[in-house]
Amino acid sequence: MQSKRGFGRRKAIAGAAAATAGITIWSQRLSAQSGEIAVGAMVPVTGPFNVSGQQYHFSLQMAQDEINAKGGVAGKKLKIVFEDVKDSNSVAVNAYLKVVRDLNPPFVFLSSYTTQNLATEPEVTKAQIPCVYAGGGDALHLKKNPWMFRIRPYDGLQALALAKHATEGLGKKKIGIIYVQNDFGQPGAISADKVVKAAGAQVVGMEAYAFTDNDMSAQLQKLKNAGADCLICISYGKDGALILKLLKEMNIDIPVVISSGVMVPAARNLIAPDELARVNGVMDAYLAAERGPEVAAYIKTFKDRFKIEPDPFGSCYYDAAWILKQTLDKVGPDRTKIRDELKAVKGFKGVTNAFSTDADGNMVHSLAVFSIKPGTRDPVFIRTIAS
């Protein structure tokens, strides 16, 4: 009796699971065939990357609705099918394969993290589906994959901007570099080291920390003892905020030039104004209302809808969606034609940047440098550094 009931329950669960999976696949395939153009989006909705993933998700949701309100793409509705890629390369690859299998899309928005995109890159080559991505790692554009296009500044450019601003902008001669030890921080630190030395300044120390570390006081102390008169900090949001907090606690009072992850609103809000007093930072874009009515409207709509400020990391996907609309309107859902159109993008003005594709598939070629208005968390634009 018991085993019968157990068997029945198992069957019911299995049936429900199969039905759910079937409905999901059926509905996605149906949507791809019925008056809609469905494209995939690989978004880190959960896991440690979800702060930027949420911005990416929201930006594309907003773009999709606005594009459809203006007639859609190539006369059809645009449907963006989101897949959660968490913080795992294997999940990212499987998500990509799932989208390719279920949707057979003409275009995919890839993850905003380089390692995931590096893992997915061979599948992109096999599938021959054009895609855009926001991960900054130089390793990706060096592969020169003709199907992949980057919609934010590459990390080498960020390292160049950090080092240039520390040496030429602030005139510092003894630079300490602290960096997150991964594919973002390590190459960035090496690039920054070269630029600092080329500028005639000295790198007095380079210290690493793990992405999951919560206390970098030992590294900061070493850099202070080495005589650093300025720190270059290559980090993400929360870890960068922790470094600035620790510097204040440890009475290390030297200027810091920090990477873009810390300059986004979510990270800046973690930092007290006095901890930001000597901070300069780079950002992918100068995303401020004074840049023009389109940018102002974007910021207002985003804030009204999602109750948070947009940041440049996610907003570049909004721009990419509009580039996609322009492309689909022109050539329809033909993958090769879309790829060729993306290769030829020149001077597309988005809310984050102007986009022009180079031979490596990079579409953005400049960064903005900011200081912080004293006593606040508000960035003040200083200058743009181009590649």
Next chain:
Amino acid sequence: MSQQFIQLVVSGLAVGSVYALVGLAFIMVNEATGVVNFATGQMVTIGCFLAVTTGLQMNLPLAPAYVLALAAMALFGVAFYAIVFRPLQDRPVVTVIIGTVMIGIVIQNAALITWGSVPFRPRSPFGRQVIDVFGAALSAHALFVIVVSFLMIGLLYLFIYRTAIGARMRAVAQDRDAARLMGISVDRMFVLTWIIAGLLTGAAGILVGPMWFADVNMGDPIALKAFAAIIIGGFSSVPGAIVGGVLVGLAEMLGAAYISSTYKDGLVFLVMILFLLVRPEGIFGERIGQRA
């Protein structure tokens, strides 16, 4: 003694005492139930975020905010027992362990849905006060973490080894069936164990929040280091958790400062592997055979 060394030792002790608290939560559950609770890190996260809710979002004064958060963590421990452990307790150990892994994922995603992906900066009872000790700038909160952690560990030690309930818990840990035959309510002892685990992880979460910020992914790295700490200290030993936690915390800080920041985590886990190879019972732990 240089200022740098003092700063590093205090930071290492603060970090290490948190690892010790979390390590004790591992040990309590493992000793009583024979299960390694792989949702321990997520319980730290929940403790931290409950304090975010009471202390930041409800804006209560910190003392009642902490008490409320801890009370909620005690209830969380009961719920964990009732929903996860009890239905699975007669299944093979592997099933229960996988159950704790799964529930850890559920808890983490529930935290993400509840509190969102953007980190919070919880308040400290000492604000951002820094104390000067022989020229070294020490965070008052780091000192507070050390004091509170060791106070809690001391109280737990007294509870386990100096009270009748503690003796019953130890009896259940040594031989569940014999304890039942002696008239001890094993289920009650299990509930109590999960409450203590909830309180320890909750306290750890509350203490680390102002130091490291609160984010929904904070628990796993802490639990991983705490796990290394109890391997080194001894998986069944309260003093082992303390010594292991402090050793790991100090090794992290001093290793990063004097050996290599690049390989500091590698050093910790290398020490753990060496212990597993050479002295698997840890510094204070007893061999499984000796427990009978």
